[in-house]
Amino acid sequence: MLSIPSYYPKQISFPKGQGVFPVNTIYSKSFFKPKSKAETKVIAAKKHSDSERRRRMRINGQYATLRTVLPNLIKMDKASVLAETVRQVRELKRAVAEVEAACRHGDSDECVLPGGVDKLSLEQCDGEQEGLVKATLSCGDRPGLISDMTRALSSVKGRLVRAEMVIVGGRSKNVLWIQGLGDGKEGMVALRRALKVVIDRPIFAGLRKRFHLPQ
Amino acid sequence: MLSIPSYYPKQISFPKGQGVFPVNTIYSKSFFKPKSKAETKVIAAKKHSDSERRRRMRINGQYATLRTVLPNLIKMDKASVLAETVRQVRELKRAVAEVEAACRHGDSDECVLPGGVDKLSLEQCDGEQEGLVKATLSCGDRPGLISDMTRALSSVKGRLVRAEMVIVGGRSKNVLWIQGLGDGKEGMVALRRALKVVIDRPIFAGLRKRFHLPQ
DNA sequence: AGTAACACGTGAAGC
DNA sequence: TGCTTCACGTGTTAC
Numbered sequence: 001m002l003s004i005p006s007y008y009p010k011q012i013s014f015p016k017g018q019g020v021f022p023v024n025t026i027y028s029k030s031f032f033k034p035k036s037k038a039e040t041k042v043i044a045a046k047k048h049s050d051s052e053r054r055r056r057m058r059i060n061g062q063y064a065t066l067r068t069v070l071p072n073l074i075k076m077d078k079a080s081v082l083a084e085t086v087r088q089v090r091e092l093k094r095a096v097a098e099v100e101a102a103c104r105h106g107d108s109d110e111c112v113l114p115g116g117v118d119k120l121s122l123e124q125c126d127g128e129q130e131g132l133v134k135a136t137l138s139c140g141d142r143p144g145l146i147s148d149m150t151r152a153l154s155s156v157k158g159r160l161v162r163a164e165m166v167i168v169g170g171r172s173k174n175v176l177w178i179q180g181l182g183d184g185k186e187g188m189v190a191l192r193r194a195l196k197v198v199i200d201r202p203i204f205a206g207l208r209k210r211f212h213l214p215q
Numbered sequence: 216m217l218s219i220p221s222y223y224p225k226q227i228s229f230p231k232g233q234g235v236f237p238v239n240t241i242y243s244k245s246f247f248k249p250k251s252k253a254e255t256k257v258i259a260a261k262k263h264s265d266s267e268r269r270r271r272m273r274i275n276g277q278y279a280t281l282r283t284v285l286p287n288l289i290k291m292d293k294a295s296v297l298a299e300t301v302r303q304v305r306e307l308k309r310a311v312a313e314v315e316a317a318c319r320h321g322d323s324d325e326c327v328l329p330g331g332v333d334k335l336s337l338e339q340c341d342g343e344q345e346g347l348v349k350a351t352l353s354c355g356d357r358p359g360l361i362s363d364m365t366r367a368l369s370s371v372k373g374r375l376v377r378a379e380m381v382i383v384g385g386r387s388k389n390v391l392w393i394q395g396l397g398d399g400k401e402g403m404v405a406l407r408r409a410l411k412v413v414i415d416r417p418i419f420a421g422l423r424k425r426f427h428l429p430q
Numbered sequence: 431a432g433t434a435a436c437a438c439g440t441g442a443a444g445c
Numbered sequence: 446t447g448c449t450t451c452a453c454g455t456g457t458t459a460c
Contacts, residue, residue: 044447049439055294055450056437062297069304077435079270082277085300086284092307093284262433264454270435271452292450 118199122192125177133158133178135191139199141172148201149174152194157187333414337407340392348373348393350406354414356387363416364389367409372402 063081067073070088073081118139125132139145146165153160158181165174181187278296282288285303288296333354340347354360361380368375373396380389396402 045440047448048441051449052439052451053437058294059297060437062294062301065301066297066304069301069308079273079277079435082274082281085304086277086280089281089284089300089304089307092304092311095311096307259432260455263456266434267436267454268452275452294450 120192120195120199122188124188131179131181131183132161133181133188133191135176135178135195136174137176137195137199138171138173145172145198148198149176149195152198153178155194156190157182158191335407335410335414337403339403346373346394346396346398347376348396348403348406350391350393350410351389352391352410352414353388360387360413363413364391364410367413368393368406370409371405372397373406 063078066081066085067076070085073084076084118137120137121135123134123136125134137149153176156178158178160176161179162177163174165172178191181191278293281296281300282291285300288299291299333352335352336350338349338351340349352364368391371393373393375391376394377392378389380387393406396406
């Protein structure tokens with residue numbers, strides 16, 4: 001534990017100019033072009049220590065940010081800040097993994113019905129309506145499933161005229177009626193492909209990849 | 216970017232013992248009790264630089280751990296490691312918050328049915344069975360809801376003899392028949408209190424508190 | 431007192 | 446070559 005020492009740089013602690021030679025921030029305003037060996041050395045040293053100070057400030061700035069991002073990090077020394085960060089990051093990753101697992105197949109005792117198989121079928125409705133297609137898809141329910149379906153539909157030409165959806169036992173069954181796909185089979189193909197993506201998308205695929213979560 | 220310099224401490228870089236006076240790890244095995252000013256000074260300096268080295272090792276050890284915990288941190292200099300950590304931690308927190316929000320009320324377009332109000336009602340079954348109580352509770356579905364109910368039931372005296380559960384539209388309706396609560400109304404009161412907790416529990420309350428998530 | 435944490439400047443090494 | 450990053454030892458401050 002630490003109570004933020006006062007010797008922490010309040011601002012930019014500017015050069016004290018205590019060198020033997022006149023040295024300023026621009027590192028060489030000397031009019032004598034042929035600088036002496038000693039002078040160049042001092043200038044280089046100054047430059048060096050300056051950039052080192054900048055580096056320290058960069059690092060300490062990130063420490064400061066880190067302290068604001070995660071709780072309970074203020075008043076901790078650097079080593080503890082890092083250790084606590086590691087701990088909390090692990091916890092966060094575990095949390096995400098757990099939530100994901102919970103959303104994927106619900107609680108174990110919640111699986112009263114057999115898992116079922118993901119299915120997708122398209123069907124041309126010959127009847128009163130012209131060019132009406134009925135799409136039936138069933139898959140595991142997940143947050144964002146309907147959003148994904150909406151997005152998929154907006155990527156094809158037709159428009160949704162009716163929908164029936166039911167979620168039970170952690171699975172989702174959806175029947176969609178789409179009109180105006182076009183005459184050829186291109187519309188059907190595109191629709192099938194788009195909906196296939198929705199069905200096949202793993203839950204939180206992005207999260208899993210981004211943070212190297214298990215499974 | 217950085218390609219892991221070779222001057223990284225391979226192992227414990229032990230004292231080189233280059234001082235004017237014999238100095239070892241125990242910092243003073245000198246037989247001459249009245250240590251000279253100079254000697255104590257050197258010993259103190261050694262001690263100081265040693266503890267500083269230990270501090271550095273502590274910090275660098277945590278950097279190493281951090282590099283293994285989060286992806287894409289290897290081959291990054293310290294400042295970038297911290298910056299990337301900040302970025303990824305923010306992303307993780309956002310992810311948890313999003314998932315939580317998604318699980319809390321589903322996607323906005325998923326709310327085709329009115330949200331409904333959380334309800335809990337207990338009812339004494341007068342009939343063939345002795346001391347049978349029917350509890351009906353409906354609330355928003357969430358991961359762990361059934362676990363919570365199970366826990367709640369295990370905390371009261373009676374035992375579950377029958378249950379009906381249905382989840383639709385992100386909401387969960389549950390009817391539980393409990394037997395052996397006891398004759399008085401204490402059993403009913405306890406059961407109601409336990410189930411009330413289940414209904415009122417916010418989703419992922421723990422996560423939210425632990426990581427200071429918004430809302 | 432003595433310990434712990436920090437900033438600083440410097441030499442070394444890699445690109 | 447210069448620029449960057451690091452480890453190191455030291456001076457300083459706080460408890």
